[in-house]
Amino acid sequence: MIDPSVLRRAFADYARTILDEYSVGEVLYRLTDQCVELLAVDAAAVSLAEDERLRFVAATDEDVVHVEATQIASGQGPCHQAYRTGHAVFVNDLQHEQRWPDYRAEALGHGMVAVAGLPMEVAGHRVGAVNLYRQRPHEWTGDEAEMGQLLADMATGYVLNARKLDEHRTLAEQLQQALDSRVVIERANGMLAQRHDLSTAQAFERLRSYARSHRRRIHEVADEVVGGDLDL
Structure with a gap:
């Protein structure tokens, strides 16, 4: 069940941050925490795109860092699929999933069983994807899908707004800043x-x-x- 007070705090944080200069990498770390708090998932991660290639930039814990690194290295997984297609990907139980063998093995090896991949896209402009993780099989609900996509859209807003605040800073430079962090x-x-x-x-x-x-x-x-x- 979505906690309205947590949702209000997430929106308030977004409203405060979006009006001033900020570090893209830092706000994406904060957003992964908000995903966990709001959706009661066990972990979350964000990857951004550079020249059509995803780069992992933020996660809530070290287990997910390893899982995301494998996803990026192999070029396979729900995050990649969500980014390429522009559609959310939901897996209730990776133990019964045949796609993405390298990613699947790494995720299960680190205790991640259910996963959702959410595209970061506004008006046809794709900038990355958000992954949500649960440590047990889970049937993703419509409310979770809607709220998860809203958080992914907020992440997209952070990235694109930062670019507008500094017209001289390219998306690639923002990504490099996040990677340096x-x-x-x-x-x-x-x-x-x-x-x-x-x-x-x-x-x-x-x-x-x-x-x-x-x-x-x-x-x-x-x-x-x-x-x-x-x-x-």
Whole structure:
């Protein structure tokens, strides 16, 4: 069941953010959290397109990072299909799915069983796709499909509006900025894992939890970890 208060917060956040300059990578990380909170899914991820090729830029946890990396490397999966066709893709149980063998094996290996791929598209302009994950078989409802697509449309709005706010910044440059943020986050994640003898999943959650609890941007926190100014 959709929580109206969570939906209102997501819209309010979108309205505040869209009026000013912002980091595309940062707002997409925040949007994946909103997907989890609003739709009660277990994880979410976003990929953006560059020259018709998807690039993974944001996810809610380290397990999904591995799943999305396999999807991008293999060029197969619900995210790719949603992006190419412009239509949402819903899989209730990957254990009974015959498509995308590499992606399917990786997703199941990381405990992801049900998945939805949602296109990021406005007026025929496709910029990427959003993936939603559940750790158990799940029959996706019409309300979930509608609300998930609304969140994907918000992600599209973030990307396209950022381009309008800075006419000199191309979509490719926005994507590169998001990818650069991802590299810093991965470095910080690796440093925390090594420093505190954590799994990469535990380190990633520690990084994100600190950013959330202190109302800070995750890539700024990661910058400080990498620079030696912060230890979590």
